[in-house]
Amino acid sequence: MSNNNLLKTAEDLVKYGKSKGADQVQVSIGEGSSFTVECLNQSIENLTEAGSRSLSLKVILDNKVATASSSDLSPEALHQLTDNAIERAKLTSSDPFAGLPDNDAIQVDIDSLKLFDPKILELTPEHKIAMAKEVEAIAVKGKNVKSSNGSYYGTNIGRTIIANSNGFSGDYKHSVCYNGVGLQSGKGDKIYEDGWYESSLNVAGLMGTQEIAEKAIHVVTRMLNAKKIKTQVVPIVFEPKMTSMLLRFLSSCINGRSIYMKQSWLIDMIGKEIAGKDINITDDPTIVGAKGSRPFDGEGVPGKKMPIIENGILKNYILSTYSAKKLGMKSTGGASGSSNFYMAAGSHSQEEIIKSVDKGLLLTSTIGQGTVPTTGDISKGAYGIWIENGELTYPVSEVTFTGNLASMLKNISMIGNDLKFDRAVAGPTIKIDGMSISGL
Amino acid sequence: MAQENRRSFIKTVGVGMGAVATSGLWLNKLFANTVQPVGEGVFGFTKEDIQKLLGIALSKGGEFSELYFENKISSSVNMSEEIIKSSSESISLGVGIRVIKGDQTGYAYTNELTFDKIKHAALTAAAIASGPSKMSVANLNEIKPKVQTYDMVSPLTQARLQDKIKLLKEGYDAAKNADPKITKISASIADEIQRITIANSEGLLVSDVRPQARLRVTATAEKDSKLGTGSGNAGGRIGADFYMNVETPTEIGKKAAKEALALLEAENAPAGEFPVILSKDQSGVMIHEAVGHPLEADANRKKQSIMWDKMGTMVSSPLLTIYDDATIPNYRGSLNIDDEGTQVEKTMLIEKGKLVGFLNDKLSAKILNHKENGHGRRQSYKSPPIPRMNNTVLAPGDTPPEEMIASVKKGFYAVTYQGGMVNNAGDFTFSVNLGYLIENGKLTRPLRNATLIGSNVQILKRVDMVGNDMGFFLGTCGKAGQSVPVTAGTPSLRISKMTVGGV
Numbered sequence: 001m002s003n004n005n006l007l008k009t010a011e012d013l014v015k016y017g018k019s020k021g022a023d024q025v026q027v028s029i030g031e032g033s034s035f036t037v038e039c040l041n042q043s044i045e046n047l048t049e050a051g052s053r054s055l056s057l058k059v060i061l062d063n064k065v066a067t068a069s070s071s072d073l074s075p076e077a078l079h080q081l082t083d084n085a086i087e088r089a090k091l092t093s094s095d096p097f098a099g100l101p102d103n104d105a106i107q108v109d110i111d112s113l114k115l116f117d118p119k120i121l122e123l124t125p126e127h128k129i130a131m132a133k134e135v136e137a138i139a140v141k142g143k144n145v146k147s148s149n150g151s152y153y154g155t156n157i158g159r160t161i162i163a164n165s166n167g168f169s170g171d172y173k174h175s176v177c178y179n180g181v182g183l184q185s186g187k188g189d190k191i192y193e194d195g196w197y198e199s200s201l202n203v204a205g206l207m208g209t210q211e212i213a214e215k216a217i218h219v220v221t222r223m224l225n226a227k228k229i230k231t232q233v234v235p236i237v238f239e240p241k242m243t244s245m246l247l248r249f250l251s252s253c254i255n256g257r258s259i260y261m262k263q264s265w266l267i268d269m270i271g272k273e274i275a276g277k278d279i280n281i282t283d284d285p286t287i288v289g290a291k292g293s294r295p296f297d298g299e300g301v302p303g304k305k306m307p308i309i310e311n312g313i314l315k316n317y318i319l320s321t322y323s324a325k326k327l328g329m330k331s332t333g334g335a336s337g338s339s340n341f342y343m344a345a346g347s348h349s350q351e352e353i354i355k356s357v358d359k360g361l362l363l364t365s366t367i368g369q370g371t372v373p374t375t376g377d378i379s380k381g382a383y384g385i386w387i388e389n390g391e392l393t394y395p396v397s398e399v400t401f402t403g404n405l406a407s408m409l410k411n412i413s414m415i416g417n418d419l420k421f422d423r424a425v426a427g428p429t430i431k432i433d434g435m436s437i438s439g440l
Numbered sequence: 441m442a443q444e445n446r447r448s449f450i451k452t453v454g455v456g457m458g459a460v461a462t463s464g465l466w467l468n469k470l471f472a473n474t475v476q477p478v479g480e481g482v483f484g485f486t487k488e489d490i491q492k493l494l495g496i497a498l499s500k501g502g503e504f505s506e507l508y509f510e511n512k513i514s515s516s517v518n519m520s521e522e523i524i525k526s527s528s529e530s531i532s533l534g535v536g537i538r539v540i541k542g543d544q545t546g547y548a549y550t551n552e553l554t555f556d557k558i559k560h561a562a563l564t565a566a567a568i569a570s571g572p573s574k575m576s577v578a579n580l581n582e583i584k585p586k587v588q589t590y591d592m593v594s595p596l597t598q599a600r601l602q603d604k605i606k607l608l609k610e611g612y613d614a615a616k617n618a619d620p621k622i623t624k625i626s627a628s629i630a631d632e633i634q635r636i637t638i639a640n641s642e643g644l645l646v647s648d649v650r651p652q653a654r655l656r657v658t659a660t661a662e663k664d665s666k667l668g669t670g671s672g673n674a675g676g677r678i679g680a681d682f683y684m685n686v687e688t689p690t691e692i693g694k695k696a697a698k699e700a701l702a703l704l705e706a707e708n709a710p711a712g713e714f715p716v717i718l719s720k721d722q723s724g725v726m727i728h729e730a731v732g733h734p735l736e737a738d739a740n741r742k743k744q745s746i747m748w749d750k751m752g753t754m755v756s757s758p759l760l761t762i763y764d765d766a767t768i769p770n771y772r773g774s775l776n777i778d779d780e781g782t783q784v785e786k787t788m789l790i791e792k793g794k795l796v797g798f799l800n801d802k803l804s805a806k807i808l809n810h811k812e813n814g815h816g817r818r819q820s821y822k823s824p825p826i827p828r829m830n831n832t833v834l835a836p837g838d839t840p841p842e843e844m845i846a847s848v849k850k851g852f853y854a855v856t857y858q859g860g861m862v863n864n865a866g867d868f869t870f871s872v873n874l875g876y877l878i879e880n881g882k883l884t885r886p887l888r889n890a891t892l893i894g895s896n897v898q899i900l901k902r903v904d905m906v907g908n909d910m911g912f913f914l915g916t917c918g919k920a921g922q923s924v925p926v927t928a929g930t931p932s933l934r935i936s937k938m939t940v941g942g943v
Contacts, residue, residue, distance in 0.1 A: 040742065046824060048547040049564050052534070065526040071551040072533050084529060091601050093523035125567075149744055149864070184864070189746060189897050191865045228939075231712040261520065262624040262660045263669050368869030369858040370891045370941075374660065374669040377708075377889040379941045381861075381869040398867065400891045400941025402711065436943040438711035438893075 006031060006053075007171055009073060010163040013057065017082050018165055022059040022089075024100045025082075025165045028298065029055045029073075032158030035125065039132045040150045047129075059085045063094040097325040101301045103167045108295040108302050114288050115295075116173035117202035120155050123177070128153045131179055135209040135216075139181045142217030144224055149182030149193055168300040176291075177206055181213060183220040192223040192397070194365065198422070201289055219364065223383060226397035229439045235360040236401060236435040237353055237387065240418060242363045243343060243427030246378075247281070250405060251338040251425060253373045254308065254316075256323025265376040265406060266314065274314045275409035278346065281309040283318060283332075285339035292340035292424030296333065303333025308341070309409075343427035346415025350429040353414045355390040361437060362387055363401065376405035382437070399439035408432050482637045482645070483509040483535070483553060487580050490639045493537075493555075494577045497562040498641055501571035502539035502546070504802075505562070506640040508779065509535045509553075510821040513633050517601065519608050520626035527601065536821035537562045541569040543807060547824045578643030585648055585776035586783055589769050591679035595651040596631035599680045604629050607655060607689050614693025615659040615672075621704065622697050624660040629653075630675075638781035646781040651677050652772070652925060654914070657693045661700035668706065668888075670699025670856075670874070675914060676772040676927070699856055699874055702886045709875060709890035709942030715851035716892060716938040717844055717878065720911030722857050724928025725870050727834045728915065729862040730896040731762050732928070735789050735797070736815075736827040736919075737804030739864055746866040746897065750795050756900035758793040759837055766814060766830035772914045773830040773926040775814070780825050784814035789832075801827045819922035826920060831927040837906025841932040844905050846881040852940045853878050854892065859915070866896035891941035899935060907932030 010027040017025035033051035037044060055078065056069040066089035068081045136151035154177070161171040180197030196216035200206040238246065258264035266274070275281075284305040285294050296302045299321055307315040318334035319327070333339075354362060367381035379402040385392045416429030482490055490507060497505035510533070517527040534551035535558055546568025548561035596604065612627040631653040639645045654675030661668045672695030674687040683689055718726055739745035747755065756762075766775040766784035775784045780802050789797050798808070801816030804827055816825035845853065853876040862868035872890045876883040912929040 044544050044568065046545045046547060047568055048824070050547075050549040050561065050822065052549070052551050052822065054532075054551075067526055067528040068530065069528070070531040072531060077531070081529065081531070088527045088529070088601060091605065092517075092525065092527055095523055095525060147743070184744065186865075189866075189895075191746060193744075193864050233943075261626060262662065262667060265667070367863065367867060368861045368891050368893070369871040370869070370889060372669070372858075372873070372889050374667045375703075375888070379871070379889050379891040381867065381891055381893040381941075398893055398895060398939065400711075400869075400893050400939065402708070402889075402891070402941050402943050436711050436941075438939050438941040440713060440939075 007161050007163070007169065010161050011169055013078055013082065014163050014165050016079060017059050017086070020083060020086055022061050022086055024060040026058040026100050026299065027055065027163050029053065029161040030158060032156055034154065034156045035128060036152060036154035037129050037132045038150055038152045039136055041148060042133055042137060044129060045150060057082060057085060059089055060098050060100065061086065061089050063096060063098045064089045064092045065095065065098050066092065097322055099321065099325070100164050100166050101299050101321040101331055104302055110172045110295045112288065113286065113293050113295060115201055115293060116175045119203045120157055120175045120177055123155060123203065128155065131209060135179055135181045135213050138210055138213035139183055139216045142213070142221060144185055144221040145217055146184045146186060146191065149184055149195065151181035153179045162296070162300040164300060170296060170300055172295050174201070176201055177203060179206060179209065179212055181216045183216050185220045185224050190225065192220060192226065194220040194223065199291070201291065205289065222385060223395045223397065226383070226395035228398045229386060229396050229437065231438050231440065233434055233436050235357050235431055235433045237357060237360060237362045237429060237431050239362065239364055240420065240427060240429055242366065243430050244423055244425050245366060247341055247343060247425045247427050249371045249378060251318065251341050253376065253405065254318055255337065256317050256319040256327060256334065258373050259317055260323055260326040263374045265374065269314050270317070272314055273312050274406070275309050275312045276412055277312045278415060279309055279312050279409065279412060280344040281342065282306065282344065283308055283338050283341045285333065287340050287421060290340045290421045292338065294336070294339060297335040299335040301331050301333040301335065303339055306332055338425065340421065341425045342419065342421065345417050345419035345428045348414050348416055350416050350418055353416055353429055353431050354387055354392060356414060356431065357387045357390060360387045361396060362392060378403050378405065399437050402436045402438065482639065483511070487645070489555060491577055491580055493558055493562050494639060494641045496559055497537055497539050497566050498575050498577065499573045500566040501569035501574050502541050502566055503575055504540040504641055506538045506638065507535055508538070508821050509637040511635045512820070513597065514630065515597070516628055516630035517604055517608055518626065518628045519612050521624065524605055532820065534821040536823070537565040538824055539565040539568050540803060543803065544568050545824055549822050575641065577641045580639060580645040581643050582645040585646065587767050587776050589767055589774040589776055590651050590677040591770050592649070592651065594679040594681055595633060596653040596680045597633045597651060607683050611655055611657045611689030611693040614690040615657050615697045618694055618697030619661065619701055621661045621663050621701060622659050623662040625657065627657045629655045636779070640781065644781050646777055648776050653678055655683060655689055655692055657696040659696040659700045661704045663704050666704055668700045668703030670696045670703060672696040672699070673914060676770050677774050678770045702874055703888050706874065706886040706888035709852060709887040709940055711942040712940065713937050714940050715848045716935045716940065717848065717851065717853045718930065718933045718935070719853060719855050720841065720907060720909045720930060720932045721855060722911065722913040723854065723930045723933060724832065724911070724913040725857050725860040725915065726933065727762055727930055728829060728832055728917070728926070728928040729860040729868040729870070730900060731789060732764065732799070732829040732832045733862045734866055734896055735799055737798040737800045737808060737810070738827050740798050741804050741807045744864045746864065747795065753795060754793045755795045755897070756790055756793045757903045759906045760790055760793055760900065760903060761835040762790040762833065763788045764799060764815070764829055764832045768831050771831045771912070771927040775830055778814040778816045779818045780816035782812045782814045782816060784830065787813045787815070799827045799829060801825055817924050819924060823922050826922070828919065828924055829917060829926050831929065834930040836908055836910050836931040838908050839905045841907045841909055844907060844932055844934045845878060845883060847934070848878045849880060851878040852887070852890070853883055868896060869893045893939050893941065899938060902936045902938070903933050904936050905934035
């Protein structure tokens with residue numbers, strides 16, 4: 001089925017739903033094909049290649065909502081699915097806040113976002129297999145690397161199509177390629193595993209195998225012979241990946257649903273100071289070639305660059321059409337959650353930040369869930385490198401760190417200059433004072 | 441594709457599941473009045489077609505080929521803020537084709553069930569091998585699973601939407617009426633029917649129809665400006681009458697309210713090493729992480745798990761006997777056959793502290809020269825099967841839980857969890873949502889959000905009391921990007937010393 005036909009499938013189903021009595025209909029279709037090769041010890045372990053499609057439907061009548069989805073896109077199946085949805089909608093309650101977005105006049109130049117790279121289509125399976133093997137071959141040669149946990153290379157290409165009864169109809173293509181390797185270090189019962197993985201929306205932007213392998217070697221071997229440390233309160237330096245983890249937690253706390261369902265510590269906090277004056281956090285779906293970019297969200301609403309925290313003041317929640325109506329606000333194009341959600345860089349190098357610490361921990365990875373949006377509490381298993389007199393000393397494991405976002409955001413005392421948009425939620429190295437570490 | 445090699449156990453199930461059949465003609469026929477598989481044809485294909493496709497999959501020199509047909513119909517209804525907000529229905533249909541040569545796997549899938557599309561996928565998967573065809577396909581011999589571990593008398597999928605809404609409201613109202621401090625509630629009821637047929641080049645042809653249901657209530661309590669969120673849920677491969685006879689929506693709603701109210705008063709846990717008691721209710725997460733994952737055969741045949749060379753040795757306190765048993769009726773992780781068509785069984789893992797078994801899928805069993813034991817599972821037709829847990833159980837001991845609490849001067853008592861996580865090194869965490877401080881042999885103050893951390897080789901040896909009670913935790917287990925429903929059960933346990941993450 002060609003792409004135009006899929007757009008027509010969506011538009012036709014909107015019309016069909018209306019003809020069967022729905023007041024409003026939204027149809028979205030995702031189509032994709034993926035290729036993944038996983039290697040272990042220079043031999044292919046798994047090779048998966050496939051294409052698939054699925055359609056999602058929302059119908060609203062008398063402010064009553066029903067949704068459905070199907071991987072069978074035959075007209076008979078879709079008509080039956082729609083008929084069922086309309087019948088089911090009649091059994092739910094009338095919700096005054098239900099409704100599709102008004103058709104926004106904003107036009108996004110989809111091609112300029114560069115979400116799709118046709119060169120990904122030209123990559124041969126042989127090339128992908130070679131890249132997976134190459135990154136592993138380099139990585140296992142690293143000093144103190146015990147063995148490979150496996151390497152992989154993959155590509156996904158896809159198309160997202162949305163049509164609704166308010167006149168919206170749009171689609172865009174997206175692509176991604178990725179390459180990574182997992183390693184083990186140590187021996188006997190004292191082993192450590194970690195790895196490195198990189199992805200890019202375009203072939204040219206993907207980090208080379210040498211650099212990925214070097215990063216993997218670095219992160220796995222620096223943890224050799226880790227020690228447990230005693231329970232204490234110290235500053236923690238968050239590596240960029242760890243800042244990203246904190247920002248993902250923050251983004252779940254400012255999601256509209258968390259707010260109206262009272263599952264967030266940030267209810268009624270718009271306009272209030274929730275972080276230090278030098279903290280700026282932004283959500284921006286329009287960054288060219290970035291992983292969180294999109295011309296519109298899952299309801300067809302375009303987003304724009306939006307401050308989340310500006311000079312320490314909370315400025316915006318991330319809102320879908322529904323959560324916006326619930327809160328008496330306007331959709332931020334956030335029906336699919338945050339887009340590129342990042343903390344602005346500061347002026348310090350990571351080295352300077354580490355130098356500033358008398359006794360503390362460089363946090364390098366975490367294990368466990370341990371985040372509660374309702375209270376802002378966070379508690380996770382921690383791995384890192386102990387800092388003594390501004391110098392990195394020995395690795396640390398089997399400890400936890402505990403904190404609360406409300407105080408952590410106010411205790412960020414240094415911000416790094418090393419922000420990179422290598423993931424949708426990104427931040428620089430930061431130092432947070434007064435963190436509790438539990439160990440011995 | 442997962443970047444990290446960590447496995448997690450999350451108590452929350454994401455979006456829920458379906459109801460009325462809507463797909464092609466053959467499906468309408470299948471689901472018209474019954475959820476039992478019908479005898480004729482496999483997802484619209486004849487045995488000859490299947491045989492031919494398995495042969496095409498072997499045409500480039502593969503040693504084993506397999507087709508996994510799956511149709512899943514899921515539905516859910518959600519209630520929050522006093523109203524039924526929406527209902528959903530989801531239909532997924534497709535076939536996955538696997539070809540194995542040595543320890544290499546080729547995999548492809550399609551959700552367009554035509555002979556040509558499947559043939560194309562079979563050739564894609566076949567390319568893992570290169571060379572002339574070596575193996576032929578054995579004649580397909582249709583077998584029936586030997587056990588029936590699901591309640592197929594009245595699956596929730598067949599209940600009317602009105603009746604599901606009634607159950608949902610009962611759970612919602614129970615949370616709401618528990619206390620005026622409960623200010624926001626959401627509840628969902630989700631059910632699914634998964635129908636699978638597996639055919640492989642060894643001649644196996646077997647089908648299974650699996651129900652799954654869950655009712656969940658989440659409640660937020662509010663006092664001054666403090667908030668606490670709790671949840672309750674129950675379900676499994678059950679019939680609709682479960683919610684009348686086994687655990688009622690009222691009990692589920694009350695559980696959610698109780699946790700939310702306790703969290704309202706809860707303080708931060710103390711930090712440091714303490715004796716820890718894991719209460720029976722949800723502490724199955726501990727054996728799931730500390731024992732189950734490290735004993736999955738894939739990580740052991742690859743010598744990646746810390747357990748790979750410990751078979752036959754003492755790996756835990758002699759008080760521990762641990763097994764995985766998919767044949768326990770109606771549990772969330774119960775199965776008649778696994779996702780490779782292998783008969784399930786009770787698999788002993790640790791007997792009085794000694795490691796005696798791994799959780800095998802077909803490939804690992806073959807490479808390790810172990811017996812297959814029914815643990816090859818997959819999230820859907822889009823993923824190849826890998827070794828997984830089903831219902832993992834730590835057998836009860838003889839210490840009354842009160843005696844355990846009374847034995848601790850200062851310690852931590854864990855009640856509910858957000859989940860747990862483990863890596864190959866055996867480092868694991870449980871994220872406790874609600875716990876209590878133990879002071880002088882008594883539970884005193886409620887404590888919130890504490891991470892417990894340990895390494896399995898140490899902690900398993902520090903279990904020094906095993907309760908005479910038993911509890912089961914419904915979970916969704918994540919590994920290598922694939923989620924599957926599981927159950928984990930334990931009695932109350934005392935761990936002599938463990939790090940508690942607090943302030």
